[in-house]
Amino acid sequence: MAVALTMAQMKIAVLRHSLRGERAQMAGTGAALGACLAAGTVYLGFQGADLLAAGYAVWMLGWMLGPVFMGGGDETLRPEYFSLLGLPPRRLAAGLLVAAFVGLSPLVSLVALLGLVILGVRLGVANTLIALPAAVLQLAVFVLLSKVSVGLVGLALRSRAGAIGSGLLNGAILAGLGQIWVFFWAFGQIGVPSAVWYLPSGWGVLAVQGQWWALGALAVLVFLLLGAWAALLNRRAGAVRPATRGRRPMTASTPGGAIVAKELRTWSRDLARNHQLTFALSYGICFAASPLILGWNGMLPFAGPIFVVMAAAMAANLYGTDGTALWLTLMTPGTGDVRGRQLAWLSTQAPIAILLTVAFTSITGGPWPLILALLAALLGGAAGLVPLISLYALVPGTDPHRRAGNPLRTTEDDGGLTGLAYVMLALVALTGAPAALIALRYGWIGVPAGILTGALYYWGFGRLAERRLRTHGPELLNTMRTGRKAETTVTSRYDSLSKKQKTIAWWCLGFGAIPLFPQGIVAAVFVANDMLRHTWFLATYMPPGLRYPVAAAMIALGLTMYTVGAWILKSPKPPKTP
Incomplete structure (x- = not known):
């Protein structure tokens, strides 16, 4: 006792x-x-x-x-x-x-x-x-x-x-x-x-x-x-025994190819990544198939996009999971590390997402323009955001060879990792919104729009991630080694806010997803499919003339909450008193 x-x-x-x-x-x-x-x-x-x-x-x-x-x-x-x-x-x-x-x-x-x-x-x-x-x-x-x-x-x-x-x-x-x-x-x-x-x-x-x-x-x-x-x-207390069976050596003719080969080998050998990949796959299929209990198969085509969003959330701390091995990257500049990781992520996730999407959309017979546009945009957005977010909001991870005891714990800060995953869920979903809206309004024109926006996300976010790695590499490595994040502009601005501003920013950024996604986007999809009076989706209970306006108002409310939260964080710091 x-x-x-x-x-x-x-x-x-x-x-x-x-x-x-x-x-x-x-x-x-x-x-x-x-x-x-x-x-x-x-x-x-x-x-x-x-x-x-x-x-x-x-x-x-x-x-x-x-x-x-x-x-x-x-x-x-x-x-x-x-x-x-x-x-x-x-x-x-x-x-x-x-x-x-x-x-x-x-x-x-x-x-x-x-x-x-x-x-x-x-x-x-x-x-x-x-x-x-x-x-x-x-x-x-x-x-x-x-x-x-x-x-x-x-x-x-x-x-x-x-x-x-x-x-x-x-x-x-x-x-x-x-x-x-x-x-x-x-x-x-x-x-x-x-x-x-x-x-x-x-x-x-x-x-x-x-x-x-x-x-x-x-x-x-x-x-x-x-x-x-x-x-x-x-x-x-028992140690994890490494695999001893022989493997073919990695071969690559370019530095970028070596990064891709290394990442593909990691995706195939790291049991934590195996767990994350199968978790995202199972989640996407089961989430989309659950409404079959009610006899509705309208969500089946979204299994592929849901898998992409969840897979990106699982990889939100991509650089953090490497631990202090980041010093190898910093000591070999010009290898195209970010682009190699992007390509490797797409090589492991995209075939699964495409197969799920084609198979399940064939079962329901559509809507092909919306699903294909959404999938293309989400794949590009996820491949761009995974390295970008993991570098800008890096959570110090445990070196892979020190994960004994609890292999699920790849970082000391599980709360930070959870928050990072939720942020990634929201951001990746938002990257698919423009292409989805174009597909809903103009049909097949949304598909090239999705491919174009996906390519822009892939290139633009990757470019920002490369610059972040080049300019802040030593600080990131220090964060990996010590577990303490360097003071950032956002952090200092947040700390300088009043208690009221902190509360408003936290609630806006923390709960903006509720009106934006379930009460806005999801409710609009239900209304479009004549699925009325559904649990807590407010728009489905409205009279016919108010259903879409209520859903649109919820989307606007969610976007406004995110805008207000971001504006408060971006507001100028008050001058320091001497």
């Missing part, structure tokens, strides 16, 4: 000193969004046990997949830190479990689990008393499932088959969460499936309803998961 309390105190001390500045802003925004989701889940406690069990199933999947998507989860206290203490694996796991309850995510989840208390109050005094330990045990199950899933994926990433398999599975589940409205719509038609009661996320609800065995089952599951996590911590 003393070890567990000590670890919890260490976690509190680390968080107290680290949650400052930009990281505190990100944590606050995440807590606000989590509080909204938790409040919605608590509301389900008033609606019925079935919906509450379904809501907790979503929370459980979020706990299991969130850390996998966001770089290995919270590792403020790493098991390696305590390897010299000689603690037994189960005792170490128990201490780390107690420390894992310290943080914003467990607190938000505990608020969501108050839905059990609401349900218990509605049923009786005895049920209310059972709800309290059920909520605690349910939270312990969520946390331990998260730790065990990260440990299992980490083991899987030590083999190529495991990396590919885990990427396919995780992408499918996360796509299901992204299209949760499809399942909610289906639930509204056929009711909540009985499968939710067999998941551990529903056992707390069963216990509150009077099936007392479920409370004991939760306690047993916590004990079993703790043992599994202890075993995984023991396995985690």
Whole structure:
């Protein structure tokens, strides 16, 4: 018990000193969004046990997949830190479990689990008393499932088959969460499936309803998961063995060709990149295929473009994943490193995207002009933005040969990496907007427009990335080595803003995507396909004459929010007082 309390105190001390500045802003925004989701889940406690069990199933999947998507989860206290203490694996796991309850995510989840208390109050005094330990045990199950899933994926990433398999599975589940409205719509038609009661996320609800065995089952599951996590911590200490089978030597006649060959070899050998590629592929297919549950195949043609956007987000920290190997690039100028990486990225991603697009669009019979224009623009935009963003917003990464323990963690700053991925999602999607609008208005003219804009993105963003690498290479290398970013103009301007300006900029840049994409672009697509009265898409509930204007107003609102946020960051710094 003393070890567990000590670890919890260490976690509190680390968080107290680290949650400052930009990281505190990100944590606050995440807590606000989590509080909204938790409040919605608590509301389900008033609606019925079935919906509450379904809501907790979503929370459980979020706990299991969130850390996998966001770089290995919270590792403020790493098991390696305590390897010299000689603690037994189960005792170490128990201490780390107690420390894992310290943080914003467990607190938000505990608020969501108050839905059990609401349900218990509605049923009786005895049920209310059972709800309290059920909520605690349910939270312990969520946390331990998260730790065990990260440990299992980490083991899987030590083999190529495991990396590919885990990427396919995780992408499918996360796509299901992204299209949760499809399942909610289906639930509204056929009711909540009985499968939710067999998941551990529903056992707390069963216990509150009077099936007392479920409370004991939760306690047993916590004990079993703790043992599994202890075993995984023991396995985690093992080193990743490099491949020893022979490979053909790389040959290239030009420096640029050598960069392409090196990058292609990395894409084929790096298990983390194998995982990212299959994750993006699975996500794109499953996200586009989910509406088939409702009998609508209109999203299938977008599987290729969705794959491109997600693949770009996975590679958003392309230079950061190389670690301090950047010095090799700086010592050999004139090799065309950026162009080589662009070409290698296209060589690995474009064939998959084209195959998906042609196959799925053939099934639906179109719309060919829109899909082809969008795909061409997104491929060029992604190939240009991947090196550009990774150089301008570089997150210091762990050297590949030091990724032992948790292969998912390729960087020390998982929050920065997650934010970078979301920024990349938005920016790449925006690169396809001009070509898509032209295709919607003029048909096949949009295809050459998409090819032209894609080529311009590829050349222009690549040119900016080359200049950034040439002018700021030493600073970037220093960031890689020390983990501390050099002071930038944007950072200094942000720090000089007033608290009110910081808040406005953060909310505009953080939430501008909501009116722009789901309430604007996606809602307009639904209206165009006569898909009305869809969940939270406001335009689909409007009278016929207001549907497109409301969608257009939402798009304008999103663009305005981004413009205001960017304008505040770009505003001149106030003069320093002597």
